[in-house]
Amino acid sequence: MRKEIKIGSIKIGGNNPVVIQSMTNTNTENISATLKQINELTNAGCEIVRVSVPTINAAKSLKSIVRNVRVPIVADIHFDYKIAIESIKNGANKIRINPGNIGGEEKVVEVIKAAKDYGVPIRVGANSGSIPKDLHNLPKVEALCEAALREVRLLEKHGFENIVVSVKSSDVYETIEAYERIFKLIQYPLHVGVTEAGTYDWAVVKSSIVLGYLLMKGIGDTIRVSVAGDPIEEVIIAKRILISLGLKEGIQVIACPTCSRSEFDVEFVAKEIEKGINMERNLKIAVLGCVVNGIGEGKDADIGVAGIKDGAVIFYHGKIFKQVKIENIIGEIKKLLLNLEDES
Ligand code: SF4
Incomplete structure (x- = not known):
């Protein structure tokens, strides 16, 4: 069984049901536009919402955003550990970082400290588009999993186990094989999805294949259908996948x-x-x-x-x-x- 992790009011892993996640495409510094979209996503059935946090001001906006929504908020951060820490201090319920691009181990340690202090889980993992150069000689699936495991090991080395993991590819076979592989290697909950799945029709097809296959095998604790378009569509497709598989009432x-x-x-x-x-x-x-x-x-x-x-x-x-x-x-x-x- 997967380790149980708490993201704000929601528990994932363990015996908990599969949770639908989506992501806003508004400017997070525009608090009213972001709140509007989060509320629309929530009304459509989204249970966890991720927002991109590219600046310190966006991290500060999280304070009012988190207070005015009904779902846990995940802050998506790249390149700057200070933004990650600021996001945690401003109420993010989970952060998604790539420890490899956050500026060195000592900076990752600072983020871990803040996450521990505030009880905030960290999602790490690999995307097919950002595999570290020194892993490029490995077959893609191995490289994806090794990149994710490297990040997991780094967090564990510093006593942090409040972790969620993803290994996404834009290719359906690679994504399936990577999740099957990582599922056997770690006990942390898995966030599952096809990355850059494409416009609506492609996203429906690729996500249904991958999520359908993996969820039928019991792999996946949170899911995201990635659509180049309106995120509300992501939630509707995700809901229909779960209902079709009997994993959600509807x-x-x-x-x-x-x-x-x-x-x-x-x-x-x-x-x-x-x-x-x-x-x-x-x-x-x-x-x-x-x-x-x-x-x-x-x-x-x-x-x-x-x-x-x-x-x-x-x-x-x-x-x-x-x-x-x-x-x-x-x-x-x-x-x-x-x-x-x-x-x-
Ligand atoms: S149910 Fe009747 S109308 Fe519908 S496809 Fe079948 S034969 Fe045609």
């Missing part, structure tokens, strides 16, 4: 791909239903364009809809509930969702 909307038999606009109905859902419990809603697969899926779901000539049949708790006109499908399903909410 509603799955099953929808057919449609064909010429479809009696209504399946995509529109499915998206309208998804928009209105904010329940954290395991439910299936099936939206099928016709009766070919609609009856079976409708009966298997908690709520189902299958198209028929000039209308649709609604299923509820596995039984035919009523026939409705196409324009009433969404309203009927939303009413049934409210019923289910009251039942819970």
Whole structure:
């Protein structure tokens, strides 16, 4: 079992559930913009938010940021140990550093001291884009893991074990192999993700492959889906990965791909239903364009809809509930969702 680590109010590792993490893309010195985005991320289901802290002023901004959010905040720091210490003093709940670029061992020791004093964990690890030069002769996966282990050993040498580790690559095979390898070598919780996964479609594909594979094997304590775009998308994809794997409660909307038999606009109905859902419990809603697969899926779901000539049949708790006109499908399903909410 992984060592349990506390990040603000959240525990990771041990027997704790997998936690969704994302990162802001605002200027951290712009406190109101950063707070707005953190709150949007939190409302979307993000449980830990990382912010980049490139300056001392950004570190100082953390004081008001941490006080005004509902989730733990991770400060992401490179190159300057003073920014790391300032971030810890200003309330960061965890810091992400690369000890190799923070300015020498004596400076890492200063950061460790502050982290110990404030009970703040440190995430270390390697990214495929920043492997130290002296490891370039090793195969990529070995180099990634060795780079991470080197950082872990440095922290341990100074009596620090409040550690989270990551070994990210932009390649799916390398990421999977690196996490499988490091999982066997250390007991610290692992933050898992594909780095620089790309724009939305690529990020969905690469993250689903990597996170799906690793999480099914029990590897991963916090996850981040990295998207070149709106971070809210990262949270939605991460949530859907966890729900699909049964690692988080939530509603799955099953929808057919449609064909010429479809009696209504399946995509529109499915998206309208998804928009209105904010329940954290395991439910299936099936939206099928016709009766070919609609009856079976409708009966298997908690709520189902299958198209028929000039209308649709609604299923509820596995039984035919009523026939409705196409324009009433969404309203009927939303009413049934409210019923289910009251039942819970
Ligand atoms: S459920 Fe009906 S409409 Fe949907 S893809 Fe299958 S046959 Fe086509």
